[in-house]
Amino acid sequence: MKQLQMTLNPSFSLISTNKIIQMNDVWTSYDSKNFALEGINLSIDRGTNYAIVGQSGSGKSTLLKLMNGMMIPSKGTIKIDYVTPDMNNKKFKKMMHTIGYIPQSLGLVKNITVIENILIGALPRLNKIQSLLKKFPESEIQEAKRIMSLVGLSGKEDRKAYMLSGGEKRRVAIARALMQKPTILLADEIVSELDHVTAREIMNLIADAQKRMNLTAIMVHHDIQLALEYANRVAVIKEGQKILEIGVEGDIIVDFQTGDLNTKEIMEMYSDDSKK
Amino acid sequence: MTPKNNIVIGIIVALVVVASYNVDANPLEFVEGLPNLAIVVEEMLLVEPKYIPTALWAMFETIQMAFIGTVVGTAIALPLSMFAARNLNSKYVYAPVRALLAAIRTFPSILWAILFVIMVGLGTFAGVLAIVMYTVGFVAKLQYEAIETIDSDPMDAVSSIGVSKWQLIRYVVIPESASHLLSQILYMFDYNVRQTSILGLVGAGGIGFYIINYIKFFEYGKAAIFMLVVLVTVLFIDWISVKIRDKYIIKSQHGMEVTTK
Ligand SMILES: Nc1ncnc2c1ncn2[C@@H]1O[C@H](COP(=O)(O)OP(=O)(O)OP(=O)(O)O)[C@@H](O)[C@H]1O
Ligand SMILES: [Mg+2]
Numbered sequence: 001m002k003q004l005q006m007t008l009n010p011s012f013s014l015i016s017t018n019k020i021i022q023m024n025d026v027w028t029s030y031d032s033k034n035f036a037l038e039g040i041n042l043s044i045d046r047g048t049n050y051a052i053v054g055q056s057g058s059g060k061s062t063l064l065k066l067m068n069g070m071m072i073p074s075k076g077t078i079k080i081d082y083v084t085p086d087m088n089n090k091k092f093k094k095m096m097h098t099i100g101y102i103p104q105s106l107g108l109v110k111n112i113t114v115i116e117n118i119l120i121g122a123l124p125r126l127n128k129i130q131s132l133l134k135k136f137p138e139s140e141i142q143e144a145k146r147i148m149s150l151v152g153l154s155g156k157e158d159r160k161a162y163m164l165s166g167g168e169k170r171r172v173a174i175a176r177a178l179m180q181k182p183t184i185l186l187a188d189e190i191v192s193e194l195d196h197v198t199a200r201e202i203m204n205l206i207a208d209a210q211k212r213m214n215l216t217a218i219m220v221h222h223d224i225q226l227a228l229e230y231a232n233r234v235a236v237i238k239e240g241q242k243i244l245e246i247g248v249e250g251d252i253i254v255d256f257q258t259g260d261l262n263t264k265e266i267m268e269m270y271s272d273d274s275k276k
Numbered sequence: 277m278t279p280k281n282n283i284v285i286g287i288i289v290a291l292v293v294v295a296s297y298n299v300d301a302n303p304l305e306f307v308e309g310l311p312n313l314a315i316v317v318e319e320m321l322l323v324e325p326k327y328i329p330t331a332l333w334a335m336f337e338t339i340q341m342a343f344i345g346t347v348v349g350t351a352i353a354l355p356l357s358m359f360a361a362r363n364l365n366s367k368y369v370y371a372p373v374r375a376l377l378a379a380i381r382t383f384p385s386i387l388w389a390i391l392f393v394i395m396v397g398l399g400t401f402a403g404v405l406a407i408v409m410y411t412v413g414f415v416a417k418l419q420y421e422a423i424e425t426i427d428s429d430p431m432d433a434v435s436s437i438g439v440s441k442w443q444l445i446r447y448v449v450i451p452e453s454a455s456h457l458l459s460q461i462l463y464m465f466d467y468n469v470r471q472t473s474i475l476g477l478v479g480a481g482g483i484g485f486y487i488i489n490y491i492k493f494f495e496y497g498k499a500a501i502f503m504l505v506v507l508v509t510v511l512f513i514d515w516i517s518v519k520i521r522d523k524y525i526i527k528s529q530h531g532m533e534v535t536t537k
Binding site: 120 | 439
């Protein structure tokens with residue numbers, strides 16, 4: 001597949017074989033009046049831990065919804081592994097099986113148990129009869145339990161989701177996404193409301209899973225410090241536009257838009273943008 | 277009380293008076309008729325206890341009819357409600373299903389009973405069919421409305437995994453609307469017992485058949501026994517449903533409250 005792409009379009013593929021997500025001049029709006037995103041360009045390498053930061057209402061959640069096909073742009077193109085994300089596109093619907101999406105609201109099913117919520121991530125691997133009878137193969141149940149112990153939910157299998165604390169709910173949503181055996185993880189402010197210790201615990205967990213599974217993680221953060229700590233790349237969004245994209249390595253920060261080398265002190269200037 | 281409210285109340289009172297005149301509803305006749313009621317009550321007091329076993333048996337039959345009607349009606353209503361919910365289907369699917377359900381609901385159960393008596397003959401089966409139809413119309417409506425109020429967050433999150441529509445129904449729609457369903461079934465059964473009690477009026481079986489016949493022949497004492505049995509049964513079922521509702525439904529709805537925070 002990739003081989004084919006390369007022969008068809010060598011100049012393109014030279015720089016982009018490793019690109020898992022590409023956005024070109026993407027505009028989108030919820031209503032006819034204002035644009036939520038205005039001309040976004042992004043290109044994300046496979047295996048990157050990519051962070052998106054920005055003020056409330058700047059368009060971060062919208063950006064994630066575009067990447068998993070829940071929304072389609074009004075202008076511009078998006079490619080996820082060379083496929084245009086759109087829920088109604090059969091080919092993309094298959095890809096959705098391995099795109100873990102953790103919405104800002106988490107989206108747990110309140111009246112079913114923790115383990116059932118997590119097993120939902122395995123539904124695409126079940127046949128019709130198994131899924132209608134809730135008859136999950138033993139291997140999937142073992143996998144769910146393994147992920148549960150990974151995220152620190154052991155022993156809470158049979159708890160109804162509505163009986164969990166905020167932090168536990170986040171862990172369930174993360175576990176459901178991991179259960180999908182994802183190649184891409186889209187996470188919308190999953191640690192924003194947690195205390196520092198728990199937030200780091202969860203970030204380490206995702207960083208771990210990422211290394212093991214060669215996952216591409218795109219995470220929205222409120223806290224730019226946390227983003228800098230964990231991400232290889234940080235994009236700053238302001239009023240629907242990407243105003244900055246930086247790569248992080250130790251104390252050196254590279255502005256990918258201008259090619260400038262900055263230090264963390266300069267970043268402080270931007271960090272005001274991410275705080276309310 | 278603002279002057280505007282007074283005008284509104286005045287208009288409503290005027291409308292009631294005009295309408296009463298139109299339909300010949302004369303309060304004087306009600307007062308004049310009171311002595312007749314006294315005669316009926318007096319005769320009713322001459323209850324004949326030896327009819328109690330028959331009355332109980334007739335009531336048992338009525339409850340069974342209502343039970344079958346409620347269960348079968350709900351079983352038909354559930355899949356229909358999935359097709360009638362706007363958040364699960366395209367317009368081309370939900371619009372015709374909703375129209376069909378609305379048409380079913382326009383008939384009160386007694387009219388369905390007449391129709392089925394003509395179709396399958398006198399007796400309890402016609403009554404059961406009438407209750408089934410009535411239940412289908414109402415449970416399906418209550419249920420599709422419940423489905424439409426399901427939180428869109430879990431629906432979107434689970435859809436974004438790319439699951440099939442049946443999986444979405446099985447893992448999100450049914451669990452998130454089930455507490456409503458139980459309460460609707462209880463309400464419907466309660467209501468169906470009352471309805472079935474009068475279907476006998478058109479020959480569709482149940483305890484109403486006895487009541488109407490005794491009244492026709494002015495045997496109020498016998499009718500009274502049967503009416504008393506209906507009263508006690510309905511109160512009893514009401515009490516039981518309140519208990520069940522308290523135990524299961526209030527609890528789960530409380531749980532839902534907690535999670536929305
Ligand atoms: N469902 C919606 N309908 C209409 N407008 C919306 C909707 N969702 C978001 N918007 C608008 O789109 C813009 C971007 O919203 P978005 O949710 O992407 O912001 P965000 O960066 O995720 O904010 P936050 O940090 O508060 O989550 C905002 O102006 C918002 O008001
Ligand atoms: Mg958001």
